[in-house]
Amino acid sequence: MRRRHHSPKADKLAALAQAINLPAETLLSALGDGDHHPALAPSPLTPVRVKGAVQAGAWHSAIEFPLLDQYTITSPANGQYAACPRYGLLVRGDSMNQMFPDGTVVEVVNFSDLGRKPQDGECVVAIRRDGVDMEATLKIVQLREDGSAYLWPRSTDPEWQTPIRLGSLDEAMRHYADFGDRSDGPDTEILALVVWAHQPVGKWAWK
Secondary structure (H helix, E strand, O other): OOOOOOOOOOHHHHHHHHHHOOOOOHHHHHHHHOOOOHHHOOOEEEEEEEEEOOOOOOOOOOOEEEEHOOOEEEOOOOOOOOOOOEEEEEEEEOOOOOOOOOEEEEEEEEEEHHHOOOOOEEEEEEEEEEEEEEEEEEEEEEEOOEEEEHHHOOOOOOOOOOOEEEEHHHOOOHHHHHHHOOOOEEEEEEEEEEEEOOOOOOOOOOO
């Protein structure tokens, strides 16, 4: 960065500092000579609670960690979702590994807090209730001209190439509170938007 006189944006700098486990101020000091470019000013961080796990593959039982197993990560506090309540979910499975490898922590915002419906191409968390059972999945939402909505995986695994059809978006946006005690079939809700990701770094596979 010094050699190329490159000044990263504040959120990129905060992410870099977190990745190498250094305070942003220490990284600033190492990059500069005492006179820091305004773009290198440390980004304010906010705590985000990792509350549970979501299966990236097929519908899987929604898992909320016990309170003692929940933990907090930090994330840049700026951006368009800074004012929205966020929480973290641990991604399990390979059906979204082109975007989020197994072990990624995604930050999500509920659409009820955003005050809008999902948009075509967004990564979402959907939940399904069938009787007393609750399941969840992580997918890309596709909205078609006929009004139907699909949840698509993004995977290198041939097993995960088929979308889940939800019917209309309005049907998929009924809030969980409206499900009541119905048990006459599964009810689905597109619950939350994925807004940030903290990814593990693995080894490169030589071919």
